[in-house]
Amino acid sequence: MRCNRCHRVLKDERAREIGFGRVCWAKATGKPFPGTGGGRRSATPGKKRPVKASPRLSRHDIICYVSQCGKFVTNVPQRITLHSPDGFSWGYAGSGPADFALNILSMFIGQEAAEKDGLYQRFKEQFIVPIPKEGGTIKRADILAWLAERGVEPAHGV
Known part of the structure; x- marks a missing residue:
């Protein structure tokens, strides 16, 4: 990776x-x-547990841009790869934007809630597809408002 x-x-x-x-x-x-201390690992080798919401990561606006060498850069860690082994992308409705949307929502509500009923796909259409190819910012407050409109509570501490 x-x-x-x-x-x-x-x-x-x-x-x-x-x-x-x-x-x-x-x-x-x-x-x-x-740090690496204190983390629990799955009891079943090879089986990954769903990613939980991360209050530490979800305290900031989401920033994405294309570097001078053409790399897609964001402050969202790719903790989940469901669709795109090539990484995040934005500006269209493909696999890179789908993983970007899933990873963003997982920071706020956890992976299971983000995947439930394809919520992250709707988030992708609303927030990720419209981002210009050169990048942009998604306000944290806009994400929280979008979740509230859908009756989805962010994880405690977010």
Whole structure:
């Protein structure tokens, strides 16, 4: 797996889980790299548990842009790859935007709630498809309002 920011190969297990290397995580979020202590692993090897909401990650607006070398860069870690092994994208209704939408919503409400009844696909149509190819910003408040309109409560602490 590669870093969502610089696209270098991630060697550290924790870095692969959150989708960023230590330096890129700090640059993208402005926070120190999350420690590896205290985390529980699945009791069944090879079986992944759904990603839970992350209040720490969902406290900021979503920012995405295309770097000078043409790489898609965002402050959203790719914790879930459901459709696009090539990473996030925006500006159209494809697999990269679907994974981007799923990962954004999973930060606010968890993976299971984001996938329920295809909620992340509706989020994609509303927020991800209209983003210009060069990038943009999705306001945290707009995401919370969109969820509230649908009667979806964000995770505690979000």
